Amino acid sequence: MLITQLKSKETIASLVEDKKVFIINCKGCMEVHFPEKEADEFQKELAAGGKVTGIIKTDYICNPDNMKLRLKKHAAEIEAADVILVYSCGVGVQTISEYFDGKPVYAACDTIPMPGFQGVTPLEVDCDQCGECYLNLTGGICPITACSKSLLNGQCGGTKNGKCEVNSSMECGWERIYRRLAMMGRLDVLKYPVKIRNYATYKDVKAE
Amino acid sequence: MEDYTKYRLKSNDELVELLSDKDKLFIVACNKCFKEFESVDEPDLDEFAALVTEQGKTITGTAKVDFLCNKIQTEKKLQGLIPEGTEYVAVVSCGLGIQTTANLVQMPIIAAANSLNYTGHHGMALTKKACDACGQCYLNMTGGICPIVDCSKSLLNGQCGGAKNGKCEVDPDKDCAWEKIYRRLEKQGRLEELAKQPVQLRDYSKVNFKVINDYVNEIREKRLDGYYGGVHPSERKELAEGIALKKFPEPAEVVIPMSMHAGAPAKPLVEVGDLVKVGQKIGEAGGFISANVHSSVSGKVVAVEPRLHPTKGGEVLSVVIASDGKDTVCETVKPAKALADLTGEEIVAIVQESGIVGMGGAGFPTSVKLKPAKPVDTILLNGCECEPLLTADHRVMLEQADDVIFGLQAVLKTVGAEKGIIVIEDNKPDAIELMQAKTADIDNVEVVVARTKYPQGAEKMLIKRVMNRQVPRGGLPADVGVVVCNISTVKAIADAIQTGMPLVERVVTVTGEKIKNPGNYIVKIGTSVKELVDYCGGFTDDDVKVQMGGPMMGFTLTDLNVPILKGSNGIIAIEPDETIEQPCIKCGRCVDVCPMELSPLYFSKYHDEQNWKGMLDINIRDCIECRSCEYICSSKIPLVTKIKAGKKAIMEMK
Numbered sequence: 001m002l003i004t005q006l007k008s009k010e011t012i013a014s015l016v017e018d019k020k021v022f023i024i025n026c027k028g029c030m031e032v033h034f035p036e037k038e039a040d041e042f043q044k045e046l047a048a049g050g051k052v053t054g055i056i057k058t059d060y061i062c063n064p065d066n067m068k069l070r071l072k073k074h075a076a077e078i079e080a081a082d083v084i085l086v087y088s089c090g091v092g093v094q095t096i097s098e099y100f101d102g103k104p105v106y107a108a109c110d111t112i113p114m115p116g117f118q119g120v121t122p123l124e125v126d127c128d129q130c131g132e133c134y135l136n137l138t139g140g141i142c143p144i145t146a147c148s149k150s151l152l153n154g155q156c157g158g159t160k161n162g163k164c165e166v167n168s169s170m171e172c173g174w175e176r177i178y179r180r181l182a183m184m185g186r187l188d189v190l191k192y193p194v195k196i197r198n199y200a201t202y203k204d205v206k207a208e
Numbered sequence: 209m210e211d212y213t214k215y216r217l218k219s220n221d222e223l224v225e226l227l228s229d230k231d232k233l234f235i236v237a238c239n240k241c242f243k244e245f246e247s248v249d250e251p252d253l254d255e256f257a258a259l260v261t262e263q264g265k266t267i268t269g270t271a272k273v274d275f276l277c278n279k280i281q282t283e284k285k286l287q288g289l290i291p292e293g294t295e296y297v298a299v300v301s302c303g304l305g306i307q308t309t310a311n312l313v314q315m316p317i318i319a320a321a322n323s324l325n326y327t328g329h330h331g332m333a334l335t336k337k338a339c340d341a342c343g344q345c346y347l348n349m350t351g352g353i354c355p356i357v358d359c360s361k362s363l364l365n366g367q368c369g370g371a372k373n374g375k376c377e378v379d380p381d382k383d384c385a386w387e388k389i390y391r392r393l394e395k396q397g398r399l400e401e402l403a404k405q406p407v408q409l410r411d412y413s414k415v416n417f418k419v420i421n422d423y424v425n426e427i428r429e430k431r432l433d434g435y436y437g438g439v440h441p442s443e444r445k446e447l448a449e450g451i452a453l454k455k456f457p458e459p460a461e462v463v464i465p466m467s468m469h470a471g472a473p474a475k476p477l478v479e480v481g482d483l484v485k486v487g488q489k490i491g492e493a494g495g496f497i498s499a500n501v502h503s504s505v506s507g508k509v510v511a512v513e514p515r516l517h518p519t520k521g522g523e524v525l526s527v528v529i530a531s532d533g534k535d536t537v538c539e540t541v542k543p544a545k546a547l548a549d550l551t552g553e554e555i556v557a558i559v560q561e562s563g564i565v566g567m568g569g570a571g572f573p574t575s576v577k578l579k580p581a582k583p584v585d586t587i588l589l590n591g592c593e594c595e596p597l598l599t600a601d602h603r604v605m606l607e608q609a610d611d612v613i614f615g616l617q618a619v620l621k622t623v624g625a626e627k628g629i630i631v632i633e634d635n636k637p638d639a640i641e642l643m644q645a646k647t648a649d650i651d652n653v654e655v656v657v658a659r660t661k662y663p664q665g666a667e668k669m670l671i672k673r674v675m676n677r678q679v680p681r682g683g684l685p686a687d688v689g690v691v692v693c694n695i696s697t698v699k700a701i702a703d704a705i706q707t708g709m710p711l712v713e714r715v716v717t718v719t720g721e722k723i724k725n726p727g728n729y730i731v732k733i734g735t736s737v738k739e740l741v742d743y744c745g746g747f748t749d750d751d752v753k754v755q756m757g758g759p760m761m762g763f764t765l766t767d768l769n770v771p772i773l774k775g776s777n778g779i780i781a782i783e784p785d786e787t788i789e790q791p792c793i794k795c796g797r798c799v800d801v802c803p804m805e806l807s808p809l810y811f812s813k814y815h816d817e818q819n820w821k822g823m824l825d826i827n828i829r830d831c832i833e834c835r836s837c838e839y840i841c842s843s844k845i846p847l848v849t850k851i852k853a854g855k856k857a858i859m860e861m862k
Contacts, residue, residue: 003423007345015348027442036442057442060842062337066787073751073786090339090347090354097352097392104396105352107345125277125311127303127323133218135303135319136226140310142303184316 004089004109006035009042015085015106021046022053022074022081024096026061026088039087039108053080061092071099078103131200137192139180144197146173152195215240215302215321217252220259226318227263233318234268234294235260236286236309238276238301245792245813252300256320260298268294274807275796276305280436281805283312290315342410349405351392356410358385364408430659434673437803438661439836441596441760443635448719448726449599453607455730456716456743458533462505462734463515464490465526468773469571471497474563476527482509485538487710490527493560499573499774500563504712504732505529506536518737518756518770519763526771529734542708547618550705552578555622559701562710563774568665568694569757571775574701577693578622580686587625588674588685588692589616591632591639592658592665595758598778600715601695603728605632605639608699609646611706615698616653618705623691628653631674633660662760663834667692669803681830696777711774718744722752722781731772737779738768753784760835787844798837798847804830808837808847815850820861823854831855 006012023043027036046052054077061067071078078084083104086093089111097105126145134143134152144150148166155174158165162175181187215238217223227233237253253272260267268291276282276299290297290313298318299306310317338357346355346364356362360378367386370377374387393402431438467473474491484490484503491501510530514523544550544558560575568590589612593601605612616628630647632640634657647653656674663669668679670692677688685692700711712733719726724745731740737756741747755762756776765779772779798808806827814822831851838847 005343060844063790063842063844065790066844069786069788090341090345090357091337093345093347094337094339094352094354097347101351101392102395104398105347107347107352110343110345111339111341112343125304125307127307129303129323131322131324133303133306133319133322135306135310135317140307140317140319142307145303184314186316 003112004035004087005112006038006042006087006109007107012042012085012106012108015108016046016051016083018051019082020051020053020080021083021085022078023055023085024061024087024092025055025057026086026092027057027059053077061086061088061095064095067095068099130197132198134195137189137195138177139184139186139189141173141177141180143173143177146171146176148173150197152197154190215252215300215305215323217256217300217321218319223256223259223320224263226320227260227265230296230318231265232268232293232295233260233265233298234290234296235270235298235300235320236276236305237270237272237299238305239272239274239794241275241794241796243794245794245809248810248813252321256298256300275799276301277308278796278799279308279312280432281799282308284805286312344411346408349402349408350389351396351398353385353389353392355385355389358382358388360385362410364410365405430661431800433659433661434664435669435803436805437801437836438663438669439801439839440661441839443660444597444719444721445599445602445635447597447721447723448717448728449602449636451599451603451727453603453715453728453730456732456735456740458505458531458535459732459735459739461510461528461530461736462503462732463526463528463736463771464501464504464734465515465517465524465771465773466491466494466501467517467520467524468501468733468775469499469565469573471495471499471573473525474498474501476512476525478509478512478527480509480512483507484509484529485536487541487708487712488538489540489561489563489710490529491563493563493573497573497576499565499571499575500561500710501527502563502710502712503527503529503538504734505531506534507531516767516770518765518773518776537709540708541710544705544708547614547621547705550618550621552622552624555618555701555705558704559622562700562704564697564700564704564711565774566694567696567700567711567714567775567777569761569775569777571773574693574697577691578619580623580684580691582686583689584623584625584686584691585627585689586675586691587616587619587623587628588670588690589628589630589695589698590665590667590670590692591630591636591643591695592670593636593695594633594660594662594664594666595760595762595778596662597719597780597782598717598758599719599728600717600777602636602639603717604695604699604715605636606642609642611699611702612695613643613646613650613653614706615700615702616693617650618701619691619693619698620652625691626652629674630655631658631664631670632656633658633664635660663803663832663836666803666832666834668832681827714772714774714776716740716772716776717778717780719778720781721783722747722749724748733774734771736768737765737770737772740772740779741768741781747781751784752781755780755782760839761833789845790843792843792845795842797840797842801836801840803834803836804832806831808851811851811854812845812847815854818857820854820857824858828854828858 054074085106085108086096087108093107128144130144148164159172164170164172240250273285296318297313297315298320299309300320302323306319340356342356360376371384376382376384393399472495475494476491478490485506488503489500490503493500507530511528515526517524556575556578564574565571620628630643643655667685671677671690703709716731717728754765792809810826833848835848
């Protein structure tokens with residue numbers, strides 16, 4: 001799951017300078033993540049300059065069949081444009097640039113990941129898909145995502161008042177792990193042998 | 209279809225070792241997401257359970273849960289499920305589900321599965337395109353081909369030189385991404401641009417946990433504010449919200465259906481050739497749940513026959529009246545006594561006689577609502593108008609505020625409620641300000657501002673949001689001591705008491721990107737939609753979808769020769785969306801947004817299997833048809849159409 005942040009106004013402006021633009025907005029997979037208002041304002045300014053051939057708002061650009069259907073209606077507007085400006089995550093921009101590989105397709109947004117690579121809800125928990133779940137050893141709190149340093153073998157020692165030294169607004173993951181295990185009377189679990197993370201990807205694992 | 213499921217059971221050896229010192233397990237398994245929605249049953253739970261039994265361990269129970277990482281729903285599903293004597297909860301899920309369960313059950317957890325890593329993230333539709341969410345999109349300089357995902361080495365400044373015959377040296381099945389980038393830019397004549405590009409350094413610090421966490425929390429807070437789920441479609445109210453009410457010109461002819469309400473149709477009281485006046489009763493309520501119908505013009509009845517109805521999908525007996533243009537008011541239209549002198553029964557009688565029904569769309573007879581079977585302490589006046597585009601209630605609040613407050617007070621008196629609350633969404637600050645000023649001196653009326661979210665105007669959501677009370681399954685607002693009224697409805701009640709005029713006209717918003725001149729009009733019931741559209745300058749082009757009501761719950765009109773009804777709050781002309789239904793990928797969005805906390809994806813699946821019993825078992829009758837699920841669906845499945853078909857089939861089953 002992804003979230004988009006608008007690139008700076010200057011960056012976007014420099015991409016489309018003196019060019020005729022067709023704009024595609026993706027409201028994203030969870031419509032609220034798209035900075036709609038800011039994008040609208042900028043697009044209105046652009047349109048006022050007379051260089052915009054068309055603007056469409058859609059969702060799920062990454063759903064290729066439906067996107068083709070939706071774009072068909074705007075073929076002439078797209079044809080008339082020098083560049084296509086896409087407000088979406090990286091998946092959307094790549095999808096569009098494949099359709100129109102003869103025309104520059106520009107990204108107006110940067111994409112950042114959101115907790116919960118999939119699943120329904122981005123929650124307070126995150127999973128880094130490490131492929132060798134450590135939760136059995138840590139009372140169900142993930143050392144990879146709950147610890148800034150993804151330490152597998154206990155705290156780094158840099159914690160101050162229970163807060164992480166990397167990010168002071170974050171609780172120390174290892175202190176949380178300790179507390180949870182202490183609560184369950186299972187501190188003995190922590191006496192596991194030293195763990196070394198295996199960075200194999202899904203592909204490596206599948207090939208095994 | 210690509211299967212993006214991201215967990216698989218840990219190896220047998222690992223699991224055997226893990227289980228060696230443990231017993232009395234409760235097993236929870238996630239039904240997986242992002243995969244073809246073929247079977248409801250996933251094999252992993254049974255596989256694991258067999259292994260546990262093989263090891264001679266006791267299983268105290270098992271549960272298969274959809275979207276285990278949905279904390280709110282999982283908490284409810286697991287409630288009371290884990291029996292006494294359970295020592296461990298084993299979870300077969302990806303890391304998200306395991307952690308969510310661990311946070312919910314105060315018991316040691318066994319993670320029975322590993323999450324699998326896919327390189328790069330993907331969109332919501334199952335596409336092969338990947339994005340690593342690096343936070344500094346490079347696609348602008350690479351012709352839309354991602355150097356981070358598509359190049360094995362994630363090089364930002366050109367090829368490594370190791371490619372052989374266009375194939376990557378790390379993975380010979382993969383095309384060299386930089387060669388692809390070169391080719392594409394060459395095609396676009398942008399090679400010089402590439403050569404001039406300064407050296408790029410990837411900034412790994414940009415993707416900051418806190419930024420993301422704050423962002424996500426804000427979103428979740430908005431999404432879950434007041435009640436579970438809901439969506440926030442583009443409001444587009446600016447098209448009409450600033451346009452003052454205008455009286456629509458007298459129509460030459462009106463078609464007044466005998467059925468503009470929930471319940472039995474009214475029985476016509478007039479015949480062809482009869483002369484009628486404005487406010488004259490022309491249809492008598494046909495039962496307890498029914499409503500009277502009145503003429504909105506003065507003139508001559510020219511037909512009493514079935515005519516096309518905008519929302520009932522067919523013809524409905526209607527009275528057609530040719531207006532004489534004189535607007536002569538019927539003698540029966542007389543003001544009632546002062547509100548202070550009226551009894552509750554008298555007000556109910558006036559409301560009933562005036563044919564007033566819920567004007568938000570459902571058309572439930574208001575007089576019935578005003579005689580609740582249970583004690584009611586609060587009247588909620590619904591000024592949310594949560595449907596995008598519509599501005600009718602907004603304008604009524606702004607321009608007829610005194611009538612609205614009068615109507616609310618009449619309802620308060622009738623029902624004997626202690627308090628009236630006017631609920632307005634925060635996208636209507638002018639209405640909030642005005643209503644607050646007007647009610648400042650009224651002790652038992654207050655204004656509550658609600659964060660804009662759809663479907664806030666739905667009774668059950670509104671009650672949950674404002675009162676934090678849960679209407680029981682299959683129950684009515686009165687079951688929790690509340691009556692909900694629409695803004696235009698109380699305005700109609702005020703008219704009926706103050707002038708004696710029954711419900712013969714209403715405010716209609718005519719709007720949408722495809723309407724030349726949007727506006728808010730006071731329209732006589734029975735006026736043709738076509739006349740209304742023509743008066744507003746018609747459509748900007750032929751590629752248009754016309755709906756009666758809002759874009760979410762409105763009815764699509766294929767023929768504009770249909771009348772405005774008591775519940776018609778808007779006529780919208782919008783751009784049609786062309787999509788085709790695609791297979792469900794279990795993305796879980798519909799479950800995330802359903803305000804009734806249902807699982808719409810199963811409605812679609814069961815509909816296609818004609819499994820009506822299955823639909824009934826998962827509470828299809830609780831569905832309020834708000835269309836949030838269909839709006840958010842990444843496969844564009846017509847969920848509401850399927851749900852309606854399911855409800856119909858269930859009715860016929862009985």
